[in-house]
Amino acid sequence: MRVIVTGGAGFVGSHVVDGLLASGHEVLVIDDLSSGRRENLAPNAIFEELDIRKGEKVNEVFKRFRPHAVSHQAAQTSVSVSTREPLRDAEINVLGTLNILEAAVTVDVERVAFASTGGAIYGEVPEGTRAGLHTPPEPLSPYACSKFAAEAYLHRYQEVKGIQAHILRYANVYGPRQDPHGEAGVVAIFCQRILAGEPIQINAMKTEGDDGCIRDYVYVEDVVQANLMALEGELEAEIVNIATGQETTTLELANTIQQQAGPSQNGKQVEMHRAPMREGDLQRSVLEPTLPVETSLAQGLAQTVDWFRSRPI
Ligand SMILES: NC(=O)c1ccc[n+]([C@@H]2O[C@H](COP(=O)([O-])OP(=O)(O)OC[C@H]3O[C@@H](n4cnc5c(N)ncnc54)[C@H](O)[C@@H]3O)[C@@H](O)[C@H]2O)c1
Structure with missing residues (x-):
């Protein structure tokens, strides 16, 4: 075809x-x-x-x-x-x-x-x-x-x-080849920054106990x-x-990527900063999947982190 x-x-x-x-x-x-x-x-x-x-x-x-x-x-x-x-x-x-x-x-x-x-x-x-x-x-x-x-x-x-x-x-x-330099694509942005040992920003995490936006x-x-x-x-x-139908907060996402990436170059966990929600962003978005999906978040993130690790920063 x-x-x-x-x-x-x-x-x-x-x-x-x-x-x-x-x-x-x-x-x-x-x-x-x-x-x-x-x-x-x-x-x-x-x-x-x-x-x-x-x-x-x-x-x-x-x-x-x-x-x-x-x-x-x-x-x-x-x-x-x-x-x-x-x-x-x-x-x-x-x-x-x-x-x-x-x-x-x-x-x-x-x-x-x-x-x-x-x-x-x-x-x-x-x-x-x-x-x-x-x-x-x-x-x-x-x-x-x-x-x-x-x-x-x-x-x-x-x-x-x-x-x-x-x-x-x-x-x-999310996955390999996602652009880590854009405004969107939080997985790519976090992978690149965490592997480089640079601080990350969690939008819409307003107070202690608030884990940020929820996404699927x-x-x-x-x-x-x-x-x-x-x-x-x-x-x-x-x-x-x-979709997967599973909800993940930005903080959970950041922590899972940190685990997959292992200690950064200086041996420490990267710093996390809170930032306000951006215009047009949603607080919560989770979908009912229509088709079965094969890849768990842990598997997908492991492959994505590996891909970013294999690239020059
Ligand atoms: N990535 C996500 O999470 C996500 C979620 C929902 C929907 N989508 C949709 O999936 C599609 C792919 O998104 P992506 O994340 O791969 O983005 P991307 O920016 O990596 O891919 C978009 C591609 O379209 C090309 N493009 C943009 N404007 C064009 C134009 N005027 N003429 C020709 N080419 C043009 C870009 O050069 C780029 O290669 C988009 O339609 C997007 O809206 C993406």
């Missing part, structure tokens, strides 16, 4: 590309390298350096490659950038997605798997509950709004144009498996949550 992966030089997209190639598919990556990296690109994938906002160019690539399926991962991914630049966020996440869907229709693509966000789209998830598919979305940030709008377009294209749409609502994804962390390989199922036609559902 021929598959286009948008955002295939990024964190999640590059793992999806690797999974597709390992399953014997032919892959073309569209990425503008705005946050993705050339070193993430699989040598066996065809690469088009292209901004998905350029509709005509996107169309040309689709006409040349004639994909059977598309994994649409490219996006403006930062909640805080979306609050500062909501127009740019919408141009990439809404109009960019429309360019992909229009191009997909032109060449009769069968299936589109779309990287949506369970971590943002459901808003605050009340204590003691998990956000399931029956939970009405409550997008609280421009990023969540743009992803929710894109979901609605996917649904329309399925109804009207006959594309099989799979909306994959990821929880907080899902390992990237489980996200890849969900994409493969969707692209290979083994997933029936239109919308799925890709």
